Amino acid sequence: xxxxxxxxxTPDTAAKVEVDAGGAVTWGDAATVxxxxxxxxxxxxxxxxxxxxxKTTVIAVGPEMHNDxxxxxxxxxxxxxxxxxxxxxxxxxxxxxxxxxxxxxQKLGDVSLVIFxxxxxxxGTDQHVYQTARKLxxxxxxxxxxxxxxxxxxxxxxxxxxxxxxxxxxxxRLPAVISVVKDINEPRxxxxxxxxxxxxxxxxxxxxxxLGVTLPAATTxxxxxxxxxxxxxxxxxxxxxPEEQARILVDRLQEENVL
Amino acid sequence: xxxxxxxxxxxxxxxxxxxxxxxxxxxxxxxxxxALVFGKDASAIAQxxxxxxxxxxxxxxxxxxxxxxxxxxxxxxxKLVQDNRPRLVLASATLRGRELLAASAADTNCAxxxxxxxxxxxxxxxxxxxAAYAGxxxxxxxxxxxxxxxxxxxxxxxxxxANEAASAQIETVEPVLAEAKIAxxxxxxxxxxxxxNLSDAAIIVSGGxxxxxxxxxxxxDAADAxxxxxxxxxxxxxxxxxxxxxxxxxxSRAAVDAxxxxxxxxxxxxxxxxxxxxYIACGISGAIQHQAGMRSSRIIVAINKDADAPxxxxxxxxxxxxxYEIVPALTAELKRRLGx
Ligand SMILES: Cc1cc2nc3c(=O)[nH]c(=O)nc-3n(C[C@H](O)[C@H](O)[C@H](O)COP(=O)(O)OP(=O)(O)OC[C@H]3O[C@@H](n4cnc5c(N)ncnc54)[C@H](O)[C@@H]3O)c2cc1C
Ligand SMILES: Nc1ncnc2c1ncn2[C@@H]1O[C@H](COP(=O)(O)O)[C@@H](O)[C@H]1O
Numbered sequence: 308x309x310x311x312x313x314x315x316x317t318p319d320t321a322a323k324v325e326v327d328a329g330g331a332v333t334w335g336d337a338a339t340v341x342x343x344x345x346x347x348x349x350x351x352x353x354x355x356x357x358x359x360x361x362k363t364t365v366i367a368v369g370p371e372m373h374n375d376x377x378x379x380x381x382x383x384x385x386x387x388x389x390x391x392x393x394x395x396x397x398x399x400x401x402x403x404x405x406x407x408x409x410x411x412x413q414k415l416g417d418v419s420l421v422i423f424x425x426x427x428x429x430x431g432t433d434q435h436v437y438q439t440a441r442k443l444x445x446x447x448x449x450x451x452x453x454x455x456x457x458x459x460x461x462x463x464x465x466x467x468x469x470x471x472x473x474x475x476x477x478x479x480r481l482p483a484v485i486s487v488v489k490d491i492n493e494p495r496x497x498x499x500x501x502x503x504x505x506x507x508x509x510x511x512x513x514x515x516x517x518l519g520v521t522l523p524a525a526t527t528x529x530x531x532x533x534x535x536x537x538x539x540x541x542x543x544x545x546x547x548x549p550e551e552q553a554r555i556l557v558d559r560l561q562e563e564n565v566l
Numbered sequence: 567x568x569x570x571x572x573x574x575x576x577x578x579x580x581x582x583x584x585x586x587x588x589x590x591x592x593x594x595x596x597x598x599x600x601a602l603v604f605g606k607d608a609s610a611i612a613q614x615x616x617x618x619x620x621x622x623x624x625x626x627x628x629x630x631x632x633x634x635x636x637x638x639x640x641x642x643x644x645k646l647v648q649d650n651r652p653r654l655v656l657a658s659a660t661l662r663g664r665e666l667l668a669a670s671a672a673d674t675n676c677a678x679x680x681x682x683x684x685x686x687x688x689x690x691x692x693x694x695x696x697a698a699y700a701g702x703x704x705x706x707x708x709x710x711x712x713x714x715x716x717x718x719x720x721x722x723x724x725x726x727x728a729n730e731a732a733s734a735q736i737e738t739v740e741p742v743l744a745e746a747k748i749a750x751x752x753x754x755x756x757x758x759x760x761x762x763n764l765s766d767a768a769i770i771v772s773g774g775x776x777x778x779x780x781x782x783x784x785x786x787d788a789a790d791a792x793x794x795x796x797x798x799x800x801x802x803x804x805x806x807x808x809x810x811x812x813x814x815x816x817x818s819r820a821a822v823d824a825x826x827x828x829x830x831x832x833x834x835x836x837x838x839x840x841x842x843x844x845y846i847a848c849g850i851s852g853a854i855q856h857q858a859g860m861r862s863s864r865i866i867v868a869i870n871k872d873a874d875a876p877x878x879x880x881x882x883x884x885x886x887x888x889x890y891e892i893v894p895a896l897t898a899e900l901k902r903r904l905g906x
Pocket of ligand 1: 817820833836848870889
């Protein structure tokens, strides 16, 4: 069984992100890390491939900064990595992304499961996953909190999905695309040997021509990034006994019309 | 004149309230508003959609569409879009709304702008504002093409007041996929006890690691005293406050990771992003990753025993003290004032 994980690098979640005078998004000298959601995807791929006796490939779409995430995947124990990119692509257009991501999976040829993180914590579009599934023409199971069974003979996968209203159990035909949430596992830390091996890995970069696909013209673009308007909150500290605090707070909330 | 399609999300025969917000946004554009209602009791929900601004409704109650599944829903939505080329396709940016519209936009090669907070339709373009980098910055985005798909952030748009006299023209549409062609099968569903719908809640009461400092003694047979205390606090201290306010209970990641409450309640960068009218943070320090999920709430109240906790920097009202004294006092005061 060949399992693919898609991942990207994102600024560290504790970084102070802002828009500089030139309109670019910056996060100072904070590190880029593997998108936190994708650690669960990587862990699950490694475990499932081990159970089934399969292999794993981690793929990023985008410029060189995404090598960090790929190396993290290799260090955790993914078998191989690949980056897909060419000059002139916009990283923010999801149709472009989905077309090239699907082509990369097709190119590998023997993939039966694609695993995504739930969303990227930086751009957070939550749309790459579904669009890649549709471009592949494969069924999509989002928000998977547990893989119950992979039945190779029947060519099916049964999962639990975590939805707002509760837990749904679904069976799907393979090949399939899934996205996973943090309940699914406890991601491992890369081992020292893993990190050393990953740091030496040469990661191949493939273009749309290599993948034999024609990309659509981008239909969306980011016009500008802006800083948030300053929250004009002047905090009002409410003091007194708990009963007095409660009474004053309820007065204020009634004045604010929120009750 | 090309129309605005609005997908009305339903669950077990009931409409999701964010769908009425999407109809409200659609009704402001001066274009014909068409509601799409699929699944259980779609015809009855279509009548309801008419009261919230739909002029026409396309409905299907076919068995393959009974409860939401991506494949049959996307196949039908994509066919309707391909055949009729609406100017816009809207839905609330819920889990299902984001998934369905992304899939259908990919099928039809149309632009998609997700989770937008404002938008404007111009001659050749649609422009919108959305949050990026976990809400740390805003991005202005633009989409081109004959049809543009948009998912709308919950509570960022207003539903119209229901007009009981309104009615819509209702047409039945046929599903595209037969059951045999659908690769997924729902085997079962277990509802979350109490139900958590943070995205729709107008008021959220959240608890953090501070919940473990419950003065109530844990029973001797509790596996872990701190966990028992915190769980008891969520159930018997926070939930009653949420109940009297008609709100939902949220949590910090520290509380979820420690096993105090389930992940479905987590607010923040790796949990849910919420923007209720009122957010009450109890025993939460206000780490940047927590703020990422709740800083756009209209009014933030912080209850924390540490006057230097960062949560006070983004709060409108700050109460320094023990949450196990303040929260019960607040619940009692509200019961008195709201006459409950
Ligand atoms: C990749 C990544 C993603 C993350 N995603 C999230 C996320 O989605 N959501 C999230 O919340 N966090 C997230 N975090 C974690 C975040 O950094 C913090 O660790 C977490 O929010 C802290 O939770 P807390 O405020 O409950 O706990 P603490 O920081 O320990 O704060 C507890 C607070 O309770 C107060 N307190 C204690 N007892 C009482 C009492 N009796 N009465 C009143 N106050 C009391 C204390 O003064 C303290 O301020 C993430 C971290 C990382 C690295
Ligand atoms: N540039 C990228 N390269 C590879 N995978 C990505 C990229 N961006 C997003 N993903 C994957 O898509 C998931 C959802 O991202 P998003 O749709 O951006 O919220 C992430 O968790 C990753 O698994």
